Amino acid sequence: MAEYILPLERLIEQFRKLPGIGKKTAVRLAFAVLDFTNEEAETFADAVRGAKELVRTCSVCQNISDGDICHICGDSERDHSVICVVEDAKAVMSLEKVKEYDGVYHVLHGAISPMEGIGPDKLRIRELIARLSDGTVDEIIIATNPTVEGEATAMYLTKLIKPLGVKVSRLAYGIPVGGELEYADEVTLMRAIEGRRTM
């Protein structure tokens, strides 16, 4: 016999699939859902489904978006001649919070990692190169994470883009080495943008 009744066991299992949620927390969260009203549970379930159904990737920058083109790419006030290249959508949000940067972005959806079998072809690099073809882009700021994979990706992109005559820079090392962009505080991120170096 299972430790909990089946519908509860199923919900606990689902919560355990989320990052950083262990057995005890999953049980606590599942019981909290039992205390929801039917309407609240319905709203929760809809939000989970909706996040998958309604969130797509911007056809230009590959960032998550609720339309074909995200609000950053669609904003004519922003400087479309500078593209900041990041690993994921969370990094875009971290950088946007600083309000220092007014260019646009490109989300790679990962970093090169031979260990995990992620080669350049698995990233949205083709889409980035396509954006450089019409000559409107002057600078690429590489803002991959300061990890082995992020650095490898930065090196790869530099070699690929420099021959195209586009300036390539890298975020300054204000970001703690080995850390993740997502967890950097806003001042650190601001320094990193100001002190970016040409590669």
Place this chain on the structure above:
Amino acid sequence: MAEYILPLERLIEQFRKLPGIGKKTAVRLAFAVLDFTNEEAETFADAVRGAKELVRTCSVCQNISDGDICHICGDSERDHSVICVVEDAKAVMSLEKVKEYDGVYHVLHGAISPMEGIGPDKLRIRELIARLSDGTVDEIIIATNPTVEGEATAMYLTKLIKPLGVKVSRLAYGIPVGGELEYADEVTLMRAIEGRRTM
């Protein structure tokens, strides 16, 4: 403009409604859901909905159940002459893990708390008294939490049940005072059952 696109913002909000989930964790969990496949998101949403739809309360002991009568009340091997009274379903599960107790349960769904406006009428006390009417019950073990509310509930139940000629006992103070039954380790819970005292 919202910090995140709407479907994501909605999901983050939902996660924040869960106990112990702050803004940062909610964001992390919501992004994890975005990385789910459509099928995984659907399964998650179904589990949330299912937990509310399929989990009801046992018509005898008021514990959560997937049928009209829970598996403990329906088990003829258990001693139906002893009822352990607890505040919530989590306490039943904690006590069941010990495997020391072979009686049945009664879940009050709370404890008396004048501060929060919870009087005896808001708890499943009427259902407990009804179970004592046919004379099959010899002992009531009160296992409410060792908090002010739990103690008040224990006192109230003792005064109510003792005149009916049923033995009333209380879990021994092996449980740390001020703590919650749910977090007690199994040995502590076992000692508490063994050392229960007549009230």
